[in-house]
Amino acid sequence: MATAEQQISWDGVDYPYIPPRELRIHEGLALHGDADEHVDPITHEVLRHALWNVNAEHGNTIMKISGSPICAYGHDFNPAILDERGDFVFFGPFLQYLGAATGSAVKWTLEYRSENPGIHEGDVFLTNDPWVGSTHQSDVAIYAPVFYDGRLFCWVANSLHQWDMGGTAPGGFNPMAVDVFWESPCIPPVKIVEKGVMRRDIEEYYLRSSRVPKLVALDLRAGVTGCTIAVERILGLIRRYGAATVKASMRKLQDDSETAFVKRLDTIPDGTWTEEGWMEVSMPGDRGLYRNRVTLTKTGHTLTFSNKGSAPQQGTMNGVLAAWKGAVVAMLTSQMLYDQMFVIEGAMRHIEFDVEPGTISCATRPASVSGAPALILIQSIGLGGLVISKMLAESTDEALRSEVMSAMGVMAFPIVAIQGVDQRGAGYSSFLLDPVGSALSALPWRDGQDTGGWPWDLQSTMPNVEDNELFYPFLYLWRKELADSGGAGRFRGGNSAELAIVPHKTDAINLFTITSQMAVPAPGMFGGFPSSTNKYALHKGAKVQEQIGASGRMPTAQEELGGEIDWVPAKSFDRVPTPDDVFVCAWAAAAGYGDPIDREPWRVAEDVAAGRVTAAWAAKAYGVVLAADGSVSEAATEARRQSIREERLAGARAWAGEEEA
Template structure:
């Protein structure tokens, strides 16, 4: 029997937590609360997290906090149910309850939990998303009883390990990463920092002075939250505040359950791939997320995911944290991040030893891969599930850009002799996935951070010895579709007053697109790092000419692998980064030609792509309507192949829509799937893709900003489009590797 206790396996609490009797929980709540008082307390609780996050940003001064928003603040009940999280990085907020539950279960007896304590942990097997994300949790007591918790998670500048910044590209196990720290009481009941533990904590870092600033900022955030909660208790009474907390949870649970009840029962699955577990590895690994909805309950599982491998592995906490942002955006985005009620209706079933729930001592320090991949798969599965709801106001969307964070780290010594190191934060400006009735926003942010920002170029040049040559949106990078995915971006820089910059990469999504399209939409662009060596960039700059692409420079291009370290960049070298864009929604041949023209004239889409992907013929700044209609007819005919087609029409009564392209009909011989455009039958739901007109294209053929996967992996990578055998409409599509067969992405309950 697998024991999920946070030691050899990740911590997964099951049932009520055993808490030592020395810790008495505050349970009493008023039976009624008037609406006005409730709204005042509810809004105050929400604002506590917002303001605590701002304190962390100001005290730390960290660009990671200011621009990447790689932090979050939370308030939890006495037994670690979420009240509210802050509006920052949701991935970091939705791991804290696991750590607090572990503290209640394993620290309540020894060393105990007392007023004034603060616990610190960065252990992924307990509850952190990875070792560079430090959780600090403070119990708040009222009348000697544990009333609630205030906590925060913050991505630290450097926690040690073999790679500056912590994203080791070649760690084979956790002993080759920064040390994980299970929860320790770093502030005692008297409110005093344990200097011995703090010195031990800071000693690991390359930048201990910055790490201590981050540490102090989290203490300040906890202290502020505690003071604000106690001021509410003093103003309204403990019973009234606790009643408001209970109502927040109960209202959230009811709202979430009502939304689930509007969805048919069934199981929705999404399969994806990531490449390269270690440097030199050219293999591809499978990830899968399955969502089962039954009545008022939703269950997530990992069945179909490859075993843990190299630096691709993440913990249970990280897997769950990847799922939560799309769950929030799609099903409870109007609850002000009051997640506890929704989580009462949700269950997460890990697969021990898989890439998404690694067993000790796996390396788990690269969550930019696994967390983002879990989020992408969850986004696709949940959007398919919600496509069955005939409500145009219900958001569904293709996978957003920055679908795997392109970790490209740089470090070295600047002109003043000081150590520097960072990862690029520009990819926070991800292109959003297309919606069911709108294009994705170009460089619009991320699903997991509603406040996402990219740093100013001037800021990056001030803090680090680099000079940007360009940073811009990348036309045509968003996936094609009836509604196109949001474009991503690209940037390049050269060293400035530094003799050498040391780079490493720890990413995926270079060979295989991870920003999946939806209902026939194409995937968005992939990640890419290039280094052009021995260029004439200095001479051009002296002439007053700023290069706007690598093609303008002489020199030799190096294609950088997904996992590699110690790539040295010298003053005449130029480093370029492209990040993943949003997926498209719907058949590209159904996009309004005028919308395609508008994209071309606004430099959002290359003119060649208008014809290649959308079948739109442009003459000058106008659409040739006759030539466009003719070209689209030719492209649809090519989908069906030669020969006359006489597919059968579906018979029966409408049961439900699977999405905008497919419906289920019920006839005398049972249920069958049909094209919503022409009524052509595709037979039973199971295996319908095998009866569609299937077109398999190499992935670089469906997006001009996807490169040949053979540069990175050995297996061929395809985009398989499933089209109606009657009208040739693109019904759906999937990215697939090698000889992997089509899979059923939906099963409806009987």
């Protein structure tokens, strides 16, 4: 960590890149800034949706070409349109935090590549350097300038998680990395396409470290083709409507989103809100907990997000500034700009980041950062959503207050990275995407959706069981939602799920794990209960094939499995399940909103009837007692709820007495 006497250079070398207010762009690069003073409303609406469709086509092109399950199901990518100086016009409707990093990459390129090697028509740039413009090394930013009449008009960009970029762990998440040199190579911005031609030397260098270079070559072409199509579509709009008109519409999009954002800020009093989470286990063998703090301060029309008070960087759980910014932006888009079609720049004009470098959420080189998206980034998204929710709860605008939400599900993604030889004799390297079926948060007016995805990815989907069994050498015993996993509350957090897999038509699977939230659950909101937690387990010698043959039925729960149970820790790299073993993974649900004993008893009865809540948990957490036929026993329920109140008061008095002593 830097001392007060040290001069920090926020240039992306050792410290993360922070763009200055005025970019230092070489005078030889001409920028197109001409815009009509006014654009008529009809033309603007046409251009607004046309530009949106450019982004949508850009994203759909990536999905069609990549073929990666990570892309198709995890939506671990996002396109963007940026203006000539790298300010955002549109995010795509996919993984929101990825878009924020591409803006940093574009601005760094304008500052440090505009002179040498230069930025020209037909160029496409690439970087996976987390200190420049990537959330971790596997999330590769690919971006292209759009030139018109010899001047740089705007940029198109995407960031896509590649199959495997090399390093000492498969799939891009390394649970044992001591520092960045254990991980995939960091590539600063380079030209992958020069004046319309793919550079073979750069492509071969790019693919050389991968375990699956042919698949990564497809990912690379998906990103480049997406940019190429987006460039063509924007040039088509310019030719049809005129450059100054298209630029005026871009400016209006940014300005209109600013107006909407400021109007909402005007309904909220100034204040400061803080939330903390805990990262678990910095390396294999460690048992520590490490604070991740997010503080939001509103002063007038400015929101300041700070990470101060977070633990120093260490082990494998660190993240970079680009990832942390993306986490905040993801929830702002969801909760405060839900009607702006992912136009974030207006809000960015009123957001400041007060960061402390050398921490787990703003790491400096050479910290290990490959695990960031699964760990510190996704937890910071959840914490960001909680501090924003606390702020919105004080708004005078009922619509904004309705956006308050409890902690989302999966505030640490349970990575199950797999590698080996598949059922066809080919090598593979990837990770399971089933926990994308996360649980949605509870709101002040409704329950969270069971396995409903994420609030910051509108199109998140779980992979089909059959597709995973086709891609990889294993079979599912089950994948099911877990009753009682969602936090109890006046409104219930969404339930999560669990899977169990058996290696099939392979000798073994090399398996790595990296996660958190196994010991410390996500907190409830305004009296709601916390969520369930993540879980890994390996049943060694379960021999389910023999069990099925003897019993005639397939096991459907962990209690029905035999063998020796190995409770796999949050960070591991030495598990090698064979066809005699069963691997189980469960992921954290969403937390509850409001006091559970304020929930209408009929809602609890419906949950029990639907299998979302068990009768035992209904009585214990909600104070709802059901009759044999499933109906609510009103007298018993009232008595049970009164008993809960008395238990709480007794506990509070005992605690206060201990404090006084």
